[in-house]
Structures are given as structure tokens and as C-alpha cells.
Amino acid sequence: MKIIAISTRSTDYRSDAGIDKRRLYINGYFSEMAEKAGFILFPVCSQNGIEEIAAMCSGLIIAGRDRDINPKYYGEVPLEGLTYPEDSYEDELDFRLIELFDKAKKPILGICSGLQSLNIFFGGTLKQHIDEHTSKEKLVRHTVKINKDSFLYSLYGQENNVNSIHHQAINKLAAGFKVTAVADDGTIEAIERDNLIGVQWHPEVDGEYQTFKKFAEICF
Template sequence: MPFQSPSLLIGVSARIYYPSGPVLDLGGVWTKTLHYLEQSIAQLLMRGGALPVMIPAVDAQSVVQREELNLRHYAEALDGLVLQGGNDVAPATYGESPLSPAWGGDAIRDQYEMELIHAFVQAGKPVFGICRGLQMLNVAFGGTLWQDIKTQLPNALEHVKHAMYERNVHPVEIVPGTRLASLYPSNHRGLINSIHHQGIRDLAPGFVVEARCPDDGMIEAIRRTGPGFVAGVQWHPEFRQENDTMTLNDNPILLDFLNCARDAATICRHSQRR
């Protein structure tokens, strides 16, 4: 799909790389904290005719301090928000202690993304979460997570197989009567990729489940009820190839989100002209 005029600007939350262990600081990028946008996410949005804009995060060590970066300015300037995947959500963010040091998560990113989510929701802009993004939406509105599916739900499917990565797939079943079901009127079942060891435990108040894994009941898609667009999927639409006929075609989900972003942008532009 070609880019449209005026341009649709979609903000993307930053993934964060932290240097691991003691390093010799020779000035290279791997000795520094990096904020980055995964290429596949950018290409997903560009295929839909939008222009992706990565939104930087700040922490205590940043040159720019949090009080100097008002994330509401991004919410006002951009037309929608995508929360990309990445590090675990920190159990402390939803009131728990890590069951293992490996599952400590990224509390700095959690705080940054929660601020982003609420800024965009208050601005009336759509928010779409992918994998960690779905989990972050659930936590931001009061839900909880399974810290490790394999440990806490030993009878569940293997939702992550590191040797297979996005080639690990399983069935998904869309809940009838939901908005997601309306995007797939002729078929409510399909296959999705699965690359997550955490998942939704307690659903946030005000949200509905839009899809589950039929084999173990794991929540795979959610949406906030009421006005506006706040939704997420547990799988990765950005990893699906256009010639893939086996897995669920995610284009209706992407276009639904972008259409809502265009509608919100139109309303904002009209209000600014008054």
C-alpha cells in the first residue's frame, strides 16, 4: 500500500539493549544502552502505508531527564502507538516477586511504556500491542501475567521453542462476537507463530478476550471495551511473510488499527482548524 497524504505517523515504543556484564569501554555502541526499532515492525507499518517513528525512553542515567521529556507531546503529534516485543515485563510491575532471577524483566521499560500507553489513550489515539505489548497493555490496566508458562502451567503447550523461533506455530481460535471475529467473518480458526514464555494470567478489568489457543486456553488476543482502540495480540504479525498461506493472514488486523489511526488523525485535524 502506498504512503498516503497527509502522512500517517505511527509511534513505536523503543526496545532497549543494556550492556551485559563488565565491558571494556572503547566508545563502541555495545558498551552503551541502546534504544532501537526492530526492522520487521517498521516494514509492517510501511506496508500498511504508515510512517513509523520510534519514541525514545529515558532513565536515571539519561542525559535528557524524565521531566524534560513529556511523552504527551508524542501522543499529541503522532496518530497511533505500537508496542513492540522484547524483554519480559517485570513481575514487580504487577506486584509480584520474580520466581527466578532470569524472569526479573525490564522495569525501566515497563514504566516508560505505561506512561506512553496512558498518554495515547488520553489523547484518543489507538494503541496496538504485539507479544510483550499485549502483556504490557494487560498489566498497565491492572492485569497479571504467568511469569513462565512452562513452570507454572506444566500441561500447557510449548509457546516458545528457541530453536524454531517464529517457525513454532499452534492453533488459535477467535472468540465469536468480538471485533476481531468481525475481521474474519468466514473463518475463526487459524495458525499463529508463538515466541513467548510469559502470558496473561488475570485479565485486566475492562478488557475482553478475543482469541485463545484451543489446546490449553492461553489468551492470544485482547481488547479494551468502550470507546477508542486499545488491543493486542500475543503473536508476531511482523514476522509473517506475504507468501505464507499456512498461518493467519494478519493484514485485516493491521488495516483495522491503521484505519482507526486515520480516523483519530482526521478528528484531531478538524478540531485544530476550528
């Protein structure tokens, strides 16, 4: 059975004893998708032994997260009113994982901010805020148009109705990547370069295990 790495996420909290702590986690949806798709999920908690992890695993999932990527990584300063995490745990872990798995030519699936991490790592930029793609009151959904020559087309065909939980999006596309899905308002919703795939929505939330099964099939 193939082993696929996934980047963990971080949240700070205060214990009942009043001690500040950090919790590292993965979204429970991913364990369900791994079980249904037939692969072993390997959470990566730090850069300790990360080279050995990259050598051992067949592919990589860069998960979405609650905190935005610091714009310093694409040469910008925060827009007025936006705040970013003071620590760089998630940013640096994502970028190091992408570096190692890409060097080994192993497939990577970036989900939501994972797509954004892929784009930034390879030289792209983001729009720091967009409207109409997320809401605190309800789950936003919209249609994306999918290019025929793509990993996604073999799954969904010409279009797919997707969830939308993001207030940032690709601005400048990284060199070498192609846009493979677009929302009606022109927002880039998926990108690909060889076996590097990024989607702006969350297929794990919608239970689309076939997406993960097909990704596992191209892993080695």
C-alpha cells in the first residue's frame, strides 16, 4: 500500500491550566479519504527527518489551512486590515516539502492554500483579498470550467460544482504551470505542471475520494 505524506497544520491554544500550547493536526476528512482511496496517510509534523520522509513516501498532499501565507514570500507587504501569523511554521514546512518532493519528481497535490503554496514556491504571487469566494454564514459553492488536457478533466469532465472557502487567489501564475480550471469570474481554481496539481477547493470536504484515489495511482 502506498504511503502519501501530508503537511500538518498548527493552532495555538491555552490549556485549562493557563499554559499556552501549540496543537499540530490534520483535518479528519483526509483520514477518511485515505481509507476509501486505499493509501496510508503520513502526517509530517516538522522538518526533523524530512529528507527520509520524502524518500519513503510516494507522494505529497499540501493541505489547506486557516492562516494565510505571509506575503513576504512573494515580495509584498500585507494589505491594510490583513494580519498574518508571526511564526512561519506552516509556510516553511510547506515550502521544504515541496522542494524535496519536486526534486524527487514525486507527485504533489495542493489543496486550497496548498495550491497557493505551490504557486508561490515556484515564483507566482497572490491576490491578498478577493470577494465572493467565502462566507462566515454559509458554505459558498460555484462552478468551475475545466480544461480538457488536465488531470482534473479525467475526473470531472468539462465542469464541476465546487465548495469555495478562500479569500485569496492566484494573481501571477508561476512559470511552467498551466491553468486547468477557472471560476465564472475568472478566478484561477486549478493549476498543473507535470505531476504537480493544485486545486483551490476542498475535495476532501465533499467526500470526493476518487480525486485522492486517482492521485494515489500516479504516485510511486
